[in-house]
Amino acid sequence: AAGVIQSPRHLIKEKRETATLKCYPIPRHDTVYWYQQGPGQDPQFLISFYEKMQSDKGSIPDRFSAQQFSDYHSELNMSSLELGDSALYFCASSQRTGGINTEAFFGQGTRLTVV
Amino acid sequence: AQSVAQPEDQVNVAEGNPLTVKCTYSVSGNPYLFWYVQYPNRGLQFLLKYITGDNLVKGSYGFEAEFNKSQTSFHLKKPSALVSDSALYFCAVRDYSSASKIIFGSGTRLSIRP
Numbered sequence: 001a002a003g004v005i006q007s008p009r010h011l012i013k014e015k016r017e018t019a020t021l022k023c024y025p026i027p028r029h030d031t032v033y034w035y036q037q038g039p040g041q042d043p044q045f046l047i048s049f050y051e052k053m054q055s056d057k058g059s060i061p062d063r064f065s066a067q068q069f070s071d072y073h074s075e076l077n078m079s080s081l082e083l084g085d086s087a088l089y090f091c092a093s094s095q096r097t098g099g100i101n102t103e104a105f106f107g108q109g110t111r112l113t114v115v
Numbered sequence: 116a117q118s119v120a121q122p123e124d125q126v127n128v129a130e131g132n133p134l135t136v137k138c139t140y141s142v143s144g145n146p147y148l149f150w151y152v153q154y155p156n157r158g159l160q161f162l163l164k165y166i167t168g169d170n171l172v173k174g175s176y177g178f179e180a181e182f183n184k185s186q187t188s189f190h191l192k193k194p195s196a197l198v199s200d201s202a203l204y205f206c207a208v209r210d211y212s213s214a215s216k217i218i219f220g221s222g223t224r225l226s227i228r229p
Contacts, residue, residue, distance in 0.1 A: 004158075033216070042205060042219045043159065056216045090158060092217075102166055102209075103149055104217055106159040 002026055004107035006091050012113045013081050021076040021110045025093030031055070032074040033104055034066055035090040043090060049074060050096060081114045088112075117142040119208050119220035127226045128196045136191040136223045138206030147209040148189040149217065150180055152202045159205065165189060176200070196227045 005024040013019050025032050031050045035043040036059075045058035049068035060066070063081075068074045078085060088111050092104035118141045128134045140146055147166055151159040163174025170182045180191045189206060206220040 042221045045216045045218065048216060058216060088156075092159075102147060103161050103164050105161060106151075108158045111156075 004091055004093050004105055006089075006107035006110050008110060009108065010111050010113075012115060014115055015081060015083060017081050017114075019078045019081060019112060021078070021089055021091075021112070023074045023076070023091030023093075023107060025072050025074070025091075026095075026105055029093035029095045029105075030072065031094045031096055031104075032068055032072070033092040033094075034060075034074070034076050035092065035106075037088045037090060037109075039087075041087075046076070078112075081112075083114050086112060086114045117146075117208050117218050119206050119218055121204075121206055121220035121223045123223050124221075125224045125226065127228065130198050130227050130229050131195050134193050134196045134200070134225065134227075136204050136206075136225060138189045138191065138220060139187050140189060140206070140208045141187065142208055146189075148180075148182065149207040149209070150174065150178070150189075150191050151205045151207060151219075153205065153222075154202050162191070162204075198227045198229055201225055201227045 007022045033048040034046040037043045046060040047066050048056045052068045063079050066076045088109045090106050090109045092106040094104040120139045149164045150162040153159050165172050165182045173179045178193050203222050205222050207217045209217045
């Protein structure tokens with residue numbers, strides 16, 4: 001079965017650079033989520049989109065932005081990178097049925113290292 | 116606001132013994148509850164969910180979880196642990212009224228010794 005695809009799997013950037021992470025949801029899934037997981041931490045919700053519109057916002061820094069495109073893939077844009085942005089970034093997708101989302105399926109993550 | 120608590124950072128169990136990983140939740144409405152497992156440097160794998168219906172739900176790899184509304188708990192269980200079950204387990208909740216975000220607990224590291 002198709003899963004959530006994230007690219008790249010690994011990314012190394014210098015401070016103050018920008019990074020773009022991509023996420024391709026499971027086919028027919030209409031909702032995409034972004035999470036950040038620091039070392040030894042639980043995943044922290046950043047932002048989500050439903051049908052290409054932002055549906056919820058969590059602890060996403062102002063330096064970050066995201067969008068969902070017409071083909072439902074999503075991109076997380078990160079600017080002015082800081083050392084503290086080094087983390088594993090997960091994308092997840094789910095399908096809203098009857099107005100309700102249930103479980104989300106996660107990608108393998110992008111490991112971002114800022115040096 | 117919704118939240119999840121996993122009171123144990125680590126659970127150690129001998130192979131073949133039953134295991135329990137604890138989780139309690141807090142939501143303003145009806146909860147949707149989930150368990151995910153994470154292996155090193157891997158994504159989160161969905162194990163099981165409670166939406167409505169039977170309080171005992173069965174999931175992947177022989178895991179099950181019991182929803183207890185009065186105790187606001189959703190403990191993960193397995194009758195006989197395997198060494199391969201060693202991983203990081205996250206309990207998660209989605210508030211029915213907040214259809215978008217899933218909130219995770221702090222995680223419990225499960226270690227199964229041979």
